[in-house]
Amino acid sequence: MLGRSHVTLAGATYLSLLVHPLPTPWGALAAPLLRPAAGDGPLGPDELALALSVATVMLAALAPDVDHGGSAVARSLGILSRAVASVAERVLHHRGPLHSALAAVVAGVLSELLGPQLGVAGLGLLVGYGWATHVLADAVTACGVPLLWPLWRRRLRLPYGLAPPTGGRVEALTVLGTVLACVWWGALQVTA
Numbered sequence: 534m535l536g537r538s539h540v541t542l543a544g545a546t547y548l549s550l551l552v553h554p555l556p557t558p559w560g561a562l563a564a565p566l567l568r569p570a571a572g573d574g575p576l577g578p579d580e581l582a583l584a585l586s587v588a589t590v591m592l593a594a595l596a597p598d599v600d601h602g603g604s605a606v607a608r609s610l611g612i613l614s615r616a617v618a619s620v621a622e623r624v625l626h627h628r629g630p631l632h633s634a635l636a637a638v639v640a641g642v643l644s645e646l647l648g649p650q651l652g653v654a655g656l657g658l659l660v661g662y663g664w665a666t667h668v669l670a671d672a673v674t675a676c677g678v679p680l681l682w683p684l685w686r687r688r689l690r691l692p693y694g695l696a697p698p699t700g701g702r703v704e705a706l707t708v709l710g711t712v713l714a715c716v717w718w719g720a721l722q723v724t725a
């Protein structure tokens with residue numbers, strides 16, 4: 534799946550959950566927001582917190598593809614990010630451990646620990662959310678992902694005949710359909 538598809542899916546699902554939390558048997562699934570680590574903190578107005586939260590989710594949705602030298606995140610910081618991606622691809626392989634539920638949890642925990650250094654709380658949930666949307670979206674492809682690595686190394690994937698080719702028209706329509714569903718879900722709350 535293309536980087537722009539991952540960014541769009543993460544942003545759209547995040548905003549729809551922000552407007553209209555999803556009821557589950559375990560309570561409402563609501564979108565997390567960045568907040569000051571202590572007191573008023575450096576975040577300032579709600580609009581800034583919202584913008585930074587959306588940006589964090591979208592960037593995190595690109596991050597798992599650091600295991601692929603040709604990805605958007607590998608090209609993001611020039612030679613530095615290319616070097617990191619090259620090592621990650623050689624050691625971990627594309628769509629390897631970084632495309633698992635464990636990687637999303639680890640990225641979230643590390644970000645949560647980093648958050649107070651940046652003066653914010655809630656960073657871990659946002660990074661974990663964006664990372665998880667990437668992994669789940671890549672599961673709906675022919676290559677799939679090792680979702681439960683290292684416990685279960687089989688890949689979660691669609692059969693070859695059903696999976697849309699990367700960057701093709703079906704992928705674009707799938708993303709568009711998801712965005713429309715998110716708009717519909719958010720509108721339900723606004724019009725309620």
Ligand SMILES: [Zn+2]
Binds near residue numbers: 598628632667671
């Ligand atoms: Zn990926």
